[in-house]
Amino acid sequence: MKKSLVVIGQGYVGLPMALRAAEKGFDVVGLDTNGAVVEALNSGVSHIDDVSDEQLNRGLAGGYRAATDAATIGDADVVVVCVPTPLSADGGPDLRPVEAAARAIGEHVRPGTLVVLESTTYPGTTEEVFTPLVVGDILIPGVDVFIAFSPERIDPGNERFGVQNTPKVVGGLTPECGHRAREFYAEFVDTVVEAKGAKEAEMAKLLENTFRHVNIALVNEMVRFSHELDIDLWDAIECAATKPFGYMAFRPGPGVGGHCIPVDPSYLSHRVKAQLGYAFRMVELAEEINTAAPLYVATRIWQALNERRIAVNGAKVLLVGVTYKANISDRRESPADPLAKRLVELGAELSYYDPYIAEWQVEGASGLHLRSAEDLSAAARDADLVVLLQAHRDIDLKTLAHESTTVLDTRGVMPPGKSVSRL
Incomplete structure (x- = not known):
C-alpha cells in the first residue's frame, strides 16, 4: 500500500519535494490555498522555474495531485509544511502562514502521523508555536503525533543539486520524532543528517544563511576601498x-x-x-x-x-x-x-x-x-x-x-x- 503524503505549500520548496516523493512511490497531495495555482498544477502547468511542465505531468501520472481542501490531511501518513515566512514589520518572521497550516493540521490530523515543518524561522518555533497548534489539548507529541523540523535547502536555478542529492537535516521534538523524520526523508533523499533536536535543525538553517550574508558583506565592503586604492x-x-x-x-x-x-x-x-x-x-x-x-x-x-x-x-x-x-x-x-x-x-x-x-x-x-x-x-x-x-x-x-x-x-x-x- 502506498504511503500518503500531504505537502502544504506548492511553491519553489513544496512542489519539487512533492514530485520527488511521488516519483519514489508516495501518494502525494500538494495542498495550496491559491486556487489558480492548484488548477494550473492539475492541468500540467508549472509556475516555478525548477519544475518543467514535463516533470509536472510525469508527477501527475505517477501519484501527485494538487488540492485546496485541508481535509486531505486526515488521510495522510506524513504532512510536510512548506509555507513562506516573510519578514514582519518588527523584523521577525511573519508566522501567520505557519500558524494557519498548523491549525489546519490540528483539525484533521490522525494519530500516528508524522508532521514536519520546513519553513525557515527562528529556533524554538517548532516547539513553542507550531506544535501546540497541531496537538491541541488532546494529542501528545512523540506519542500520538510525531513532529520534527527539517530546513529547506532548495537553491533555485541550481542544476547540480536538487531534492535528491542535497543532504537533508532533520531534528525531532523527541528522539522518536527525529528517527521517524529521518526514515521518511531517506526514502527519496540520498543523505539524511539527524540533528540533536528541532532547535538545532532550525539553527543550522540560519547558520548557513548568516554565514553567506556576513561573507558577502565582507567583500561588498572590500570592493569599495579596493576601487579607491586601484586594486582589482x-x-x-x-x-x-x-x-x-x-x-x-x-x-x-x-x-x-x-x-x-x-x-x-x-x-x-x-x-x-x-x-x-x-x-x-x-x-x-x-x-x-x-x-x-x-x-x-x-x-x-x-x-x-x-x-x-x-x-x-x-x-x-x-x-x-x-x-x-x-x-x-x-x-x-x-x-x-x-x-x-x-x-x-x-x-x-x-x-x-x-x-x-x-x-x-x-x-x-x-x-x-x-x-x-x-x-x-x-x-x-x-x-x-x-x-x-x-x-x-x-x-x-x-x-x-x-x-x-x-x-x-x-x-x-x-x-x-x-x-x-x-x-
Whole structure:
C-alpha cells in the first residue's frame, strides 16, 4: 500500500519535494490555498522555474495531485509544511502562514502521523508555536503525533543539486520524532543528517544563511576601498581561492536578494534581541552593508557617466538582468529594485533587458512600470551606460561589451575591454 503524503505549500520548496516523493512511490497531495495555482498544477502547468511542465505531468501520472481542501490531511501518513515566512514589520518572521497550516493540521490530523515543518524561522518555533497548534489539548507529541523540523535547502536555478542529492537535516521534538523524520526523508533523499533536536535543525538553517550574508558583506565592503586604492578585488579573490584550505571564495555584487540571504539572518537577530536583550551585531552590520550595496552601484554609475561629462539627470541607463540571481525568473528582494528607484530619483532615463522578466513593476517606485527591451544589442547601443546586474546564460557578454559604449560590470564576469569597468 502506498504511503500518503500531504505537502502544504506548492511553491519553489513544496512542489519539487512533492514530485520527488511521488516519483519514489508516495501518494502525494500538494495542498495550496491559491486556487489558480492548484488548477494550473492539475492541468500540467508549472509556475516555478525548477519544475518543467514535463516533470509536472510525469508527477501527475505517477501519484501527485494538487488540492485546496485541508481535509486531505486526515488521510495522510506524513504532512510536510512548506509555507513562506516573510519578514514582519518588527523584523521577525511573519508566522501567520505557519500558524494557519498548523491549525489546519490540528483539525484533521490522525494519530500516528508524522508532521514536519520546513519553513525557515527562528529556533524554538517548532516547539513553542507550531506544535501546540497541531496537538491541541488532546494529542501528545512523540506519542500520538510525531513532529520534527527539517530546513529547506532548495537553491533555485541550481542544476547540480536538487531534492535528491542535497543532504537533508532533520531534528525531532523527541528522539522518536527525529528517527521517524529521518526514515521518511531517506526514502527519496540520498543523505539524511539527524540533528540533536528541532532547535538545532532550525539553527543550522540560519547558520548557513548568516554565514553567506556576513561573507558577502565582507567583500561588498572590500570592493569599495579596493576601487579607491586601484586594486582589482576580483583578481585578488581568484588568487586567494588557490589556497586549498582555510578559505572560501565570495564575490561582491550589487546587493543580496531572494528568499533566504536578506531575510533569514534577521530572524535570528530578532530572536536574540527579543529573548536575550542584546544585539547580534555581526548580522546587523552585514545587513547594513548589503542593503547599501545598490546605492553604491548608483554612485559608481554617476561616476562612470561623470567621467564622460554626461549628467546622470537625463542619461540613458540600461540595466541587464533584474532577477535576484542568474538564470531564474525570481525577483524577490532583488537589488535591482532599490538601484532602479535611486537612479530614477537622480533623473536617469531607465530601461532594462531580462530574458526572464517581460514586465517590471519596480518595488518602492510608485508608477515605475517597465517592459524589457526586445533587442539587447540595440538597447545597449542606445544607452549611455549599461549596467550588468545578472549574467544570465542567454546573454552574450562579448556582444554586450562590443555594442556598449560603457559597461559597469557588477559581477566581474565581462570580458576585459576599454568599454568595461568592474564594480
